[in-house]
Amino acid sequence: MGCKSHFSFLSMLFLLLIATLGSNVIIQKSFASESTNSEIMGKKYITFYQDFLKYKHEQSIKNLEEIKVEGIKEKKIEDKIYIFLGLLNMAVDNDLNDYANIAIKNLKSIKNKMSDSQSEIYKLYYAKYLNKIQDDAGAILLLKPLIAKQQSNLNSLAAPLYLDSLLDAGLKSEALQFYNTHSSIIDQNLNWEKLNEILVKLSSAAMSFNQPNLALTFLKKPLLFYPLEKSGREAMSILSKIECSGGSIGSLYFREENMQYLSREVYKRIGKQPDSRNYILALVGINPHKPVPLDPVETLNEQEKEKLLGIAELLMSAREYSMADYVLSYLSQSENYTAFFNKDKLLDMRGRVYNALNKPIKAAQVYYKLFTELPNSKLADNAKLKYAFSLHFAHRNKEAAVFANQNNIYNSKDEQSWFLFWQYYLSNQTKEAEVIANDYLTKNPTKTRFKYWLSIIEKERNEKSLLLKNLSEISKKTVDYPYSIFARWRLKEFLSKNEKENIPHNFNFKDFYVAKTNPFLKKKLKNKNFEYIRTLVNFNLNDIASLYIKKINLKKMKKNQVIILANLAYAAMDYKMSSDLSRNYFENDLDDYQAGEIWTEKTNFWKLNFPLAYWPDVQNAARLADIDPFWLLSIMRAESVYYPHAESSVGAIGLMQIMPYTGIHISKHIGKENFSASLLKDPAQSIAYAAWYLRMLLKIYHGNYLLATAAYNSGPEAVNRWISQNNSLTIDEFYENIPFVETKKYVAKVLGYLDIYYRVQLGSGDGYNLGFGESLPDPFTRLNIF
Numbered sequence: 001m002g003c004k005s006h007f008s009f010l011s012m013l014f015l016l017l018i019a020t021l022g023s024n025v026i027i028q029k030s031f032a033s034e035s036t037n038s039e040i041m042g043k044k045y046i047t048f049y050q051d052f053l054k055y056k057h058e059q060s061i062k063n064l065e066e067i068k069v070e071g072i073k074e075k076k077i078e079d080k081i082y083i084f085l086g087l088l089n090m091a092v093d094n095d096l097n098d099y100a101n102i103a104i105k106n107l108k109s110i111k112n113k114m115s116d117s118q119s120e121i122y123k124l125y126y127a128k129y130l131n132k133i134q135d136d137a138g139a140i141l142l143l144k145p146l147i148a149k150q151q152s153n154l155n156s157l158a159a160p161l162y163l164d165s166l167l168d169a170g171l172k173s174e175a176l177q178f179y180n181t182h183s184s185i186i187d188q189n190l191n192w193e194k195l196n197e198i199l200v201k202l203s204s205a206a207m208s209f210n211q212p213n214l215a216l217t218f219l220k221k222p223l224l225f226y227p228l229e230k231s232g233r234e235a236m237s238i239l240s241k242i243e244c245s246g247g248s249i250g251s252l253y254f255r256e257e258n259m260q261y262l263s264r265e266v267y268k269r270i271g272k273q274p275d276s277r278n279y280i281l282a283l284v285g286i287n288p289h290k291p292v293p294l295d296p297v298e299t300l301n302e303q304e305k306e307k308l309l310g311i312a313e314l315l316m317s318a319r320e321y322s323m324a325d326y327v328l329s330y331l332s333q334s335e336n337y338t339a340f341f342n343k344d345k346l347l348d349m350r351g352r353v354y355n356a357l358n359k360p361i362k363a364a365q366v367y368y369k370l371f372t373e374l375p376n377s378k379l380a381d382n383a384k385l386k387y388a389f390s391l392h393f394a395h396r397n398k399e400a401a402v403f404a405n406q407n408n409i410y411n412s413k414d415e416q417s418w419f420l421f422w423q424y425y426l427s428n429q430t431k432e433a434e435v436i437a438n439d440y441l442t443k444n445p446t447k448t449r450f451k452y453w454l455s456i457i458e459k460e461r462n463e464k465s466l467l468l469k470n471l472s473e474i475s476k477k478t479v480d481y482p483y484s485i486f487a488r489w490r491l492k493e494f495l496s497k498n499e500k501e502n503i504p505h506n507f508n509f510k511d512f513y514v515a516k517t518n519p520f521l522k523k524k525l526k527n528k529n530f531e532y533i534r535t536l537v538n539f540n541l542n543d544i545a546s547l548y549i550k551k552i553n554l555k556k557m558k559k560n561q562v563i564i565l566a567n568l569a570y571a572a573m574d575y576k577m578s579s580d581l582s583r584n585y586f587e588n589d590l591d592d593y594q595a596g597e598i599w600t601e602k603t604n605f606w607k608l609n610f611p612l613a614y615w616p617d618v619q620n621a622a623r624l625a626d627i628d629p630f631w632l633l634s635i636m637r638a639e640s641v642y643y644p645h646a647e648s649s650v651g652a653i654g655l656m657q658i659m660p661y662t663g664i665h666i667s668k669h670i671g672k673e674n675f676s677a678s679l680l681k682d683p684a685q686s687i688a689y690a691a692w693y694l695r696m697l698l699k700i701y702h703g704n705y706l707l708a709t710a711a712y713n714s715g716p717e718a719v720n721r722w723i724s725q726n727n728s729l730t731i732d733e734f735y736e737n738i739p740f741v742e743t744k745k746y747v748a749k750v751l752g753y754l755d756i757y758y759r760v761q762l763g764s765g766d767g768y769n770l771g772f773g774e775s776l777p778d779p780f781t782r783l784n785i786f
Helices: 004-021 023-032 036-041 048-073 077-093 097-109 116-132 136-148 155-168 172-188 192-208 212-217 220-224 230-244 250-254 256-270 276-284 302-317 321-331 343-356 360-373 380-393 397-406 413-426 430-443 448-460 464-475 483-495 528-538 542-550 559-571 575-585 601-609 615-625 629-640 660-670 677-681 683-700 705-714 716-725 731-736 741-760
Strands: none
Touching: 048 077, 048 097, 048 615, 048 683, 077 097, 077 116, 097 116, 116 136, 116 155, 136 155, 155 172, 155 192, 155 542, 172 192, 192 212, 192 220, 192 230, 192 677, 212 230, 220 230, 302 321, 302 343, 321 343, 343 360, 343 380, 360 380, 380 397, 380 413, 397 413, 413 430, 413 448, 430 448, 448 464, 448 483, 464 483, 483 731, 483 741, 528 542, 528 559, 542 559, 542 575, 559 575, 559 601, 575 601, 601 741, 615 629, 615 683, 629 683, 629 705, 629 741, 660 677, 660 683, 677 683, 683 705, 705 716, 705 731, 705 741
């Protein structure tokens, strides 16, 4: 295939890139007039990001200075070597070349006294430093002996660095050959940004040897994942050259199904950037000014109808619901259906679009039509459930209750009972609600949700003593969140209205599980492998320590060994591994947890399972944003389980799982220029961005942590819409009415984690006690900027 055959697509992509390059100007112009940083956050928070970075830099300098002084004073050669290796590692990671040079100078003076393992570490870190200062030839010379040792434990760190240095040094043939041999280890040990950067370099190298098909094999990831990042734009440039030179790319990129996949992936990653809507519509293959043919639908052949239906699906996945509605309305005029263009699928899609457009009555009508006119359809039973829910969204709860009572809309009796109960409750049919709840609790006496709402019905009857007894019992539970937290809120309302909320910020709270204070790590360990890892951790060689921990065979370990290993992972700042080890290999009940117990198995389980991950950065960001640091940690756990390189299926990035387009807007408000999505893979940056955003959400929702948590998951636009639809409900009723199942589970999870953090880390036996406010605040809708 030649250049001309795909010219329109490539031209469209080229125009997109031009539009994208100008997007910074557009964003600045569109938000500069709002002064949102001061308007939302207040003048106090204008310098939040700069203050965060300044404090972090000061702390880094302080830490490195202490290590340097310690290294100079140290008399024992072995310890001296490790101290300066740790200094070099930290200095390179923090881009503090002065300290890196001090470390290198001292290490060179004692190089002949290094053991083999120390020498390998030295070569690795020195090469990393040389790579950063673009001395690629020097880096290659240092790394070559490491690469030659196939069994070296450092190979997974050395191989990607060696490949990058080969490419930057212009040794293209060697680089291609090396990647061909070591691709699996390189792909596994690089984050997506660096991997995409290297893949583009490899593609360019293949092109220099006139191998376009080989070049194509390197381009798929950079094109599909974050295409507007630097590597994605460079990949598109190479792709354009290959196409125009006659490269056979059709089979790889331009078959229709791959185009659809590309459109989905790109939408996830560019989201609400300026002009993204036009880009998505172009990728989907639709003209916004002429979305459907002018001719009647019956003049289309079967394939044309199927294609339009597929386009409507893509529009829905891109949340272009109005355009999807337009296409589906056109297709609904058809009277002839096929196996692939069928009426039940069309009706189901229309119902989903109507609900997304906040037209639940229309959605209910469509779903009713589906299961009455097409009762044998595979979608009919599900349509009954969606019909009942549409009635619920339309606040026609009596009708929803009658329909659910007459039809088993759920396969699960638990869910069927709850839906019925909730419709009765919302329609003030308390007797019917009580019958459902009591019948359910007879068979399931431990279920907290029904107990809680029965208590609220008792409140309406003014049965105070029974209410207090039931709420008190529920408030002590450490399962079925968030009902124990709701119960404490209700109890506070009855018992002491003026009591202050226990939301201490604890900015000076210390982490005693770090290496220097952890008794597990103060003395030598009997296990030789553990002792070596302890040495690495104690001297700030955390990346290598984490590497060794991952290589240990856990199946052959005893519980006490796993506990020590989890402590080592924690001290190496591999909080995900520490949490996973404690959660999967030894377990303890939270109900009999005593915070005062020191260094018992139980203490280890909970404090390692709910760690003070990246605590200096969390404290710093929480202090500056004036939010609860344990809330920040709870969201971190819910989002990524403390894994800094996490990526979600919808394109969210890093510890705090921030979407790239949200990151772009936050950057503009905090004064960060030259935003890159890869920035969100850095733990400190991810924490800082999330803290600022959470502060903004708290401001919008008048300090209501539940609403701010929901908005962090689903976006403020959705929460504002739910508030406007449910503004007569209390906050616990609002929680039950959250229409997104994912968001509802997320809120319960975060509040539950927050409760556990308070019990485990603060030793608060009563857990988390948050004042939600009796009614919902008015949403600050004019600040709908995300």
